[in-house]
Amino acid sequence: MVLLSLLSYIFVQTLGLAIAFIAAAVLLYILLRKSHSRLVTALLVAIFVGVSIFFYIPNGLPKGLEYPAFLTSYGPSPSLGLPFSNVIQFFLHFNQFEKVADIARDPNDMPPPITRTATTTVHIDITAKEVISEVAPGVYFNFWTFDGTVPGPFERVMVGDTVVVTFHNDKTSLHHHTIDFHAVIGPGGGASVLMAEPGETKTLTFTALHAGLFVYHCAEPDAANHMAHGQYGLILVEPKGGLPKVDKEFYVMQGEFYTTGTLGKQGLQIDDTGAMLDGNPQYIVFNGRTGALTSTTTNAMNATVGQKVRIYFGNGGVNLISSFHVIGEIFDHVYEDASLTSPPLTDVQTTLVPAGGATMVDFTTREPGNYTLVDHALARVDRGAWGVLHVSGPADTSIFNGVQQPMAGH
Ligand SMILES: [Cu+2]
Structure with a gap:
């Protein structure tokens, strides 16, 4: 499965392109050997170049190579965005990723409503982990997760609480990860503090100043890329007195x-x-x-x-x-x-x-x-x-x- 994916991703089109060019070059060489006319030579070269451009160039570039190798990013850290080596590293390290049977987080998997009335210190523990699972039946994808599922864990605190975040980046990760909590007031929503290399652990302490239901997500540049791999979740900051009761x-x-x-x-x-x-x-x-x-x-x-x-x-x-x-x-x-x-x-x-x-x-x-x-x-x-x-x-x-x-x- 991995080998086929790698071949189809990188080599098949490139291989086809290379074979076609080599064959055309050999044919050109054979034809040129039989003719010493400059006009014929020029015409053959022109036909070769023209046909090559027309048929091969638009189709020959593997689509998946466009971004890392040739697309431009004006994001805050384009050099860190998606280097081509990431793709190669992924295939080289494929076996180290945990294969998760079900990537989905259970929608029932939530902490109960807060019943206390006084603020306290809440400890949140989250691990960034890159795993392989199915995005659809039989369609496998390299998910980047918080705690191995998408979305990450539902966190629940009360307004005024002190929140101590312990963030691990699993040692099997290939990338840096971090968390930007929209519930945090401070640079990067904590992302600059929690940025962790594979195997590293970082901590952040913040006070939940505003009640609300907030998204948190990985903000490692390129943040969009990390979110498009599944790194997001919700943190609920309950207002004073809690939320209206539901069943x-x-x-x-x-x-x-x-x-x-x-x-x-x-x-x-x-x-x-x-x-x-x-x-x-x-x-x-x-x-x-x-x-x-x-x-x-x-x-x-x-x-x-x-x-x-x-x-x-x-x-x-x-x-x-x-x-x-x-x-x-x-x-x-x-x-x-x-x-x-x-x-x-x-x-x-x-x-x-x-x-x-x-x-x-x-x-x-x-x-x-x-x-x-x-x-x-x-x-x-x-x-x-x-x-x-x-x-x-x-x-x-x-x-x-x-x-x-x-x-x-x-
Ligand atoms: Cu990330």
């Missing part, structure tokens, strides 16, 4: 993955940074992979009729704005832009979640059935951006009355 809480993050292979192309896929610069992801997913949140058993989002459901929804991007919507529901409350200290909007169908932003929504379930979470730019559903909330319990025909049809297709 169910879920943690969902949208993200994009840019692969050299087209949508559904099986095997190990290399990151296509050219596509990232263009903003054309192959995969747009909730919690790290296609189908991560659709099952009734694995990473299941389950609720019963009458429960108040809250979704903490973040957008890791790196390029797209999400139009978050739950099919068949209306949000009772939307804490727009995840501002938890402003009055929430009420009775909302779809809400915008910017790249590097979040929202908090809640609604009460009224009817049993499947409720599909989507980015309502609905073509993205075909790229993976959907999940299902399964609601069980008695039907109320005064609200919804009809015979449900089985789901079409599939």
